[in-house]
Amino acid sequence: MLTHEGRPMAVARTFKPRRRRMSATRSAAFERLLPLYGLDVEGPPITSEEIFGRLAPVAVEIGCGAGEAAVASAIDQPEVDLIAADVHTPGIARLMVDIESVGLSNLRVIHGDALEFLNRLPTRSIDEIRIWFPDPWPKPKQRQRRIVTRAIVTRLVPCLVEGGRLRMATDIVDYAEQMLDVCSSHPELAGGVVDRPSDRPITRFERKGIDAGRVITDLEFVRQT
């Protein structure tokens, strides 16, 4: 979104930087693996073909945590190229260790703000954006930090190809309602609540939600034009 002067409008960050606490071994792995598997958040425009060396469907997972779901789906769907993003350093370190040990060539990571990175990809280039169990930001004054807001969905939709999907899951009832409201009212999206997709791996936060007795809601919206 632009200000009346044509500058990008400041949007509250959807994450709170956390202090990184990692063992020396994990720190060393992070430093060694980031140049191999990481993509710079900022930089010149880049295409998925340049990143992965092939033309294939592309998915972006925003807020992948330690990447359990990203690794599982990269293994299950070798035909899809996946970019998984999180600001959480120990999580990205753990994810890259898994990429190396499994030997995955279809998974790359962003250590930083996924929304900034998306500016590097061409418009209409992503087949799927996945947001699994985003931070709930439950207090009223924190709500502006939620990632599924009108302003952010407006930024995400142009990244999708026609027929591309915005897929979300949450264990927070009022966040599911917000996702439904925001996405249903976007003129280029159609969709709603869906059954739990069989290809969505269980995530750490999903497990926490289930253990706490919360109801999981999956939503899927498709870009129409």
Ligand SMILES: C[S@@+](CC[C@H](N)C(=O)[O-])C[C@H]1O[C@@H](n2cnc3c(N)ncnc32)[C@H](O)[C@@H]1O
């Ligand atoms: C509640 S956790 C869920 C992690 C994982 N998806 C799961 O279900 O276990 C949400 C994650 O989103 C990350 N996050 C929030 N906003 C982000 C952004 N703009 N770019 C990258 N990561 C983000 C946070 O750092 C956090 O690790």
